[in-house]
Amino acid sequence: MEVEMKIRGLMVDPVTNMPIVVLKDVSGTVILPIWVGVYEANAIALEIEKVATPRPMTHDLIRNLLFGLETGVKKVVVSDLKEDTFYAMIWLERNGELISIDSRPSDALAIALRLDCPIYVEETVLSTSKSVAAIAEVGSNDELRRWLEDLNDEDMGRYKM
Numbered sequence: 001m002e003v004e005m006k007i008r009g010l011m012v013d014p015v016t017n018m019p020i021v022v023l024k025d026v027s028g029t030v031i032l033p034i035w036v037g038v039y040e041a042n043a044i045a046l047e048i049e050k051v052a053t054p055r056p057m058t059h060d061l062i063r064n065l066l067f068g069l070e071t072g073v074k075k076v077v078v079s080d081l082k083e084d085t086f087y088a089m090i091w092l093e094r095n096g097e098l099i100s101i102d103s104r105p106s107d108a109l110a111i112a113l114r115l116d117c118p119i120y121v122e123e124t125v126l127s128t129s130k131s132v133a134a135i136a137e138v139g140s141n142d143e144l145r146r147w148l149e150d151l152n153d154e155d156m157g158r159y160k161m
Contacts, residue, residue: 002077002120005032007109010045021109023078023121032121032129034078034086040106047113059110066115070094076108078121081128 008024019041080087088108
C-alpha cells in the first residue's frame with residue numbers, strides 16, 4: 001500500500017553535511033528523510049523557492065518534453081529501500097496508457113514538484129526505514145532520527161513548505 005507524502009523541507013544533515021529531503025505523510029505523523037546529492041538538492045531547492053533560471057535545468061527540460069509529448073505524470077512513488085539506497089518510480093500517462101519509469105528518488109521528487117503531482121511512499125519502505133533506524137547501533141543515527149522527528153518550522157529554514 002502507498003502512503004501519500006508531501007515534501008516538508010530540505011535541509012543539511014548535521015552529521016554528514018549532506019542534503020536531506022524530508023517527506024512527511026499528509027496526516028502529519030510519519031517522516032521519511034532521504035539523503036540526496038548536492039546537485040539534486042539544488043534542483044529541488046530551486047523549485048521550492050520558485051527560482052527562475054535563465055535556461056531550462058534538467059528537470060525543467062523533462063517537464064517540457066513531457067508537455068510536448070502530451071504525457072502527464074500521475075504520481076511518483078518511493079518504491080523500495082535496499083542496502084540504504086532508496087528507489088523510486090515515476091508513473092506516466094499517455095493516451096490512457098500507464099508507463100512506469102525507474103528513477104532516483106531525488107529526480108522523481110524534483111519532477112513531482114515541477115508538475116505538481118502526488119508523491120507516495122510504499123508502506124514497506126516506511127517500515128523498513130523504521131526498522132533500520134531501530135536496530136542502528138551507531139548513536140548518531142538514533143540522535144539524528146530523534147532530531148528529525150522533533151523538527152519545527154524554524155529548523156527547516158528557508159526551504160520549508
